[in-house]
Amino acid sequence: MSSCDHDGAPTSDRTLDALRTTAAILASVPHVSARVRTARGVVVDVRWPPFPELGHSAMAVCTFRRAVAKATQLRREGKVIAMLGVGGSEQPRIDIGSSVAGSVMPGGILRVECEDFWRHVVAAPVGEAMAVHALDSLDSCADVIMRHDAELDVTVLQLLTPAGDTAASAVAVDALIDAVAAIGVADLEARLGRPDPASARQ
Structure with missing residues (x-):
């Protein structure tokens, strides 16, 4: 670049x-x-x-x-x-x-086998505070692991399931799709200058 x-x-x-x-x-x-x-x-x-x-x-x-x-x-x-x-x-x-057992799942979720687990990974080009706020009210995302890269201003989201458990994997994929959608809405509202509903109630 x-x-x-x-x-x-x-x-x-x-x-x-x-x-x-x-x-x-x-x-x-x-x-x-x-x-x-x-x-x-x-x-x-x-x-x-x-x-x-x-x-x-x-x-x-x-x-x-x-x-x-x-x-x-x-x-x-x-x-x-x-x-x-x-x-x-x-x-x-x-x-x-x-380079190991891996697949790209619906929603662009990457699933990689890691020892006895499937690691489901996706990333959003937003800061950690916005990601935390967007996911705070989603019960399906309670177990999401977040890692923020400050230089890139990207938050990586991960969910682990037992390797081979396709039902649990499907739930994880759906949860990460919900997470990305919620982050996208929060990012759009921030760009439009809409107030945070939580702040408005205070």
Whole structure:
């Protein structure tokens, strides 16, 4: 990532949000990798070591996270940013997966096997306070584990279920979908300047 002093298509807010959430998930969950691609091919593979022989660029998770954090800071400063290797007006797509047993579930929830558990993971491009507030009234999210990445301003949400328990996994997926929806509503209300209902009752 760089400022637009370099060649490359300007990165949209939506794409930057996707890069931020991807970087936060990769930094939080071992064995998860991502591929950034365009219609012309792969821009970069992001993964944990060791690195196999690839016919295109590869980047370590920690390096990718630092690059996205820098781009996030540049955007906060009002600068236009771009990703090298992405030309024209095209925005890159991001595929995320796991080198161990893993699946992408409905709602874009990533499920990764971790010892005797299935770890269900999703991330929202919002601060921890907003995420906590949005989930506070949702009984289905009482067991959600939250981890905030301050540099990326992303909150990673996780739920654990016994590996192989598909019924419990379905409940976890539904809970995380509810969580993301509630966070999206809270974020929209904050952008529209609507008062916090809890504050209005005080």
